Every structure is written in structure tokens, then in C-alpha cells.
Amino acid sequence: MNKSVTNEPRLATPSSFAPGVPRNADLPLTPQASPGRGSVAFDLPGVLVGTAEYAEGPTGCTVIHVPAGARTAVDARGGAVGMSGGYDYNHAICFAGGSVYGLAAAAGVSDELLARRDNRTRWDDLQLVSGAVIYDFSARETAVYPDGELGRAALRNAVEGEFPVGRCGAGRTASAGKVDFGRAEFAGQGAAFGVFGEAKVLVATVVNAVGAVVDRQGGIVRGNYHAEDGARRHPGADYAAMVGDPAPAVMGNTTLTVMVTNVKLTDVELLQVGRQVHSSMHRGIQPFHTMNDGDVLFAxxxxxxxxxxxKPTGLGTLASELAWDAVLSAVE
Known part of the structure; x- marks a missing residue:
């Protein structure tokens, strides 16, 4: 089902990247709750989600915690992937802003999980955490990034059955539609959940893409906003008009996605379903997986x-529709 998106522009002001802006050590940072505009309910027992942010950024992180652990497949695409871990089994996935510096948030999640196990470090006590980051400095005037303390706070905020959506967590300063950054709009993180008989699927995504967000009718609903006429245009039209001209710089993007299902799949099937879902997201984000993106999906x-x-193909097809819903949920 399509999601409604407000027509009001949400322009992201480009950063001036002035030297000497405040970083973490320059400020008395305190992790804050990051509830967004609401949440999407899901029914996957043993799966918890938490968010936290630094308002001074603003930037944040999102943690998906599976205390019992879950087999994982990773599909990483685009020319600018920022990821740590990438394990085939995880107890938590941490998404964060702050680009490469934000990988510290995943280390904080690891530290919190170690403490929760009374610092036991036997091989079978190790808690595996994979992390991935978006570049969100483009739309803010600070060098504040999600650090270990923010990662720990997001994990401590994690609850079962609710995924916060909107401009929250890792999507706090995410933006989309950057043919020219002056036409970019704030996006966020979104989620969708489906039940198909006994099969359950949650798909959640942080949209910080070069591409603009497209609905099921083919309309651009977020990004590439032309203020002179109040229209959002398909990036293809702008790229066609720029042929022969110097291309604008659109560095620093990425869409991060997690898919969680209760269906038993072989390792090969899990990877292929993840790839199928990741590939399908080009319908909702155009263009997708570009040289300037670092898109990662954890299945x-x-x-x-x-x-x-x-069958895996059927499950991937159903999850792909949820992924489109999640993209649209991120930009409402």
C-alpha cells in the first residue's frame, strides 16, 4: 500500500563546511531520546529497536538488537560504503550518522553488550555487532558525530515491537534528491512490517540518497525540489539537461536498510533474498547504488x-513491497 507524503517542501540547507566548527570534545554532549514523528509496530519476538541523538549535531543512531543472535547476510553496493563488522551472525546492527566517525557508535553497542554479559569473554559469550553509517555532515554546521556513548544510549533505549520513524535516530539529518544539493530535502528513517501466514517480515531503511524518492504512481515525493516553480522533478530530466556541462558535486550519501524475517532460509537463500530486496529499492529511490552512495542492506x-x-523468491517479492513502503515512510 502506498504511503502519503506531505507536499510541503523540507529543504536541507547545504553546509558551508567552515573550519573550526564544534566537535564532540568541544561540547557537553548528552544523549537524548530520538522518537521521530511516531513508530511502526511489528511482531517479531526477541527483536528490539532503540534510537538516540545528539541535538547539538543534530545526528543520531539506530540499533536493532537481537539478544539471541541472528544469521545475517550483507549486500553492500555503491562507491562509498562505510561499514564495520559485516558478520554473518549478529546480536545487533547499528546505523549511525557521522560518516566514518560514526562507526564509533557500533563500538559503543559492543561495549554495552559486553557489560551486560558481566564482561565474560569466552568464545561463545562474544557479542557480534555490525555497523554502517551515512554521511550527514552535508546539511549541518557541526562536526558532532555519534560516538560510543550515543551507541550505548540507543541500545539502552531499545524496546520490542516498535520502530521509530521520521527524522530520528540515524536518519536525524538524512537528506535525499541531490542532483544539486540546493534542491535536496530532509528525509529520515522509515519502516514497514508484513505478516504473510506464519511468515513475518520487517524492513526498515535510513534514506540519505543521491536519488529522489518515487511513489508507486511514478511521482517524485521527496528531493530534487525546484524552488523557482515548486516542482519536484525526476533526476533524469536534470541529468539530461546537464550533458556537456560540469557535473555538480554530490558527495556523501548512502541508504542503510535492515530486513528481519522469522523464516528459516539457507545462507545462500538469505543472501539472495537480501539482494532481491536491495535491488527492488531502485523503484523507490532514483537513481540508486550510484558512485556517490554507500548503500548497505543487512538481511x-x-x-x-x-x-x-x-519460496525465497516469493518471500523476496513480498519483502520488496515492504521496502518500498519503508522508503516512503522515511520521507513522510
Whole structure:
């Protein structure tokens, strides 16, 4: 089902990248709750989600915590991937702003999980955390980034069954539609959940793309906003008009996605379903997986139900529709 998106512009003011802007050590930072505009409910027992932000950034992080652990497949695309871990089994996934510096948030999640296990470090006690980041400095005038303390705070805020959406968590200063950054709009993080018999699927995404967001009718609903006539145009029209001219700089983007299902899949099937879903997202974000993006999708399974009737291709098709809903949810 399509999601409604307000027509009001939400222009992202480009950063001047002035030297000497405040960084973490220059400010008395305190992690804050990052609730967004609401949340999407989901029913996957044992899966928790938490967010936290530094208002001084503004920037934040989002943690998906699976205490029992979950097999994981990773699909990373584009020319600017920022990721740590990338394990095939995880107890938590941490998405953060702050580009490469924001990878510290995932280290904070690891530290918190170690403390929760009374500092036990036997091989089978190790808690695996993978992280991925977006470049969100483009639309703010600080060098503040999600650090270990913010990662710990997001994990401590994690609750079961609710995924915060909007301009929150890792999507706090995310933006989309950057053919020219002067036409970019704030985006955010979104989520969608579906139940198909015994099969359950959650897809959530942080949209910080070069591309603009497209609805199911083919209309541009966020990004590439032309203030002179109040229109959002498909990036293809602008790129066609620029042929032969110097291309504008649109460095520093990325869309981060997590898919969690309860369906038992082999390692090969899990990876292929993840790839199928990631590929499908080009319908909702155009262009996608560019040289200036660092798109990453983590596909997790809790291995709870063995459904012979649900083939991987069918599951991927259903999850792909949820992924489109999640993209639209991110920019409402």
C-alpha cells in the first residue's frame, strides 16, 4: 500500500563546511531520546529497536538488537560504503550518522553488550555487532558525530515491537534528491512490517540518497525540489539537461536498510533474498547504488518457522513491497 507524503517542501540547507566548527570534545554532549514523528509496530519476538541523538549535531543512531543472535547476510553496493563488522551472525546492527566517525557508535553497542554479559569473554559469550553509517555532515554546521556513548544510549533505549520513524535516530539529518544539493530535502528513517501466514517480515531503511524518492504512481515525493516553480522533478530530466556541462558535486550519501524475517532460509537463500530486496529499492529511490552512495542492506533471520510453501523468491517479492513502503515512510 502506498504511503502519503506531505507536499510541503523540507529543504536541507547545504553546509558551508567552515573550519573550526564544534566537535564532540568541544561540547557537553548528552544523549537524548530520538522518537521521530511516531513508530511502526511489528511482531517479531526477541527483536528490539532503540534510537538516540545528539541535538547539538543534530545526528543520531539506530540499533536493532537481537539478544539471541541472528544469521545475517550483507549486500553492500555503491562507491562509498562505510561499514564495520559485516558478520554473518549478529546480536545487533547499528546505523549511525557521522560518516566514518560514526562507526564509533557500533563500538559503543559492543561495549554495552559486553557489560551486560558481566564482561565474560569466552568464545561463545562474544557479542557480534555490525555497523554502517551515512554521511550527514552535508546539511549541518557541526562536526558532532555519534560516538560510543550515543551507541550505548540507543541500545539502552531499545524496546520490542516498535520502530521509530521520521527524522530520528540515524536518519536525524538524512537528506535525499541531490542532483544539486540546493534542491535536496530532509528525509529520515522509515519502516514497514508484513505478516504473510506464519511468515513475518520487517524492513526498515535510513534514506540519505543521491536519488529522489518515487511513489508507486511514478511521482517524485521527496528531493530534487525546484524552488523557482515548486516542482519536484525526476533526476533524469536534470541529468539530461546537464550533458556537456560540469557535473555538480554530490558527495556523501548512502541508504542503510535492515530486513528481519522469522523464516528459516539457507545462507545462500538469505543472501539472495537480501539482494532481491536491495535491488527492488531502485523503484523507490532514483537513481540508486550510484558512485556517490554507500548503500548497505543487512538481511537477518531468527530461524523460527520453516515454511515449505514460501519460496525465497516469493518471500523476496513480498519483502520488496515492504521496502518500498519503508522508503516512503522515511520521507513522510
Amino acid at each position: 537477518l533471520t531468527t530461524d523460527e518457522v520453516d515454511l515449505i510453501s514460501v
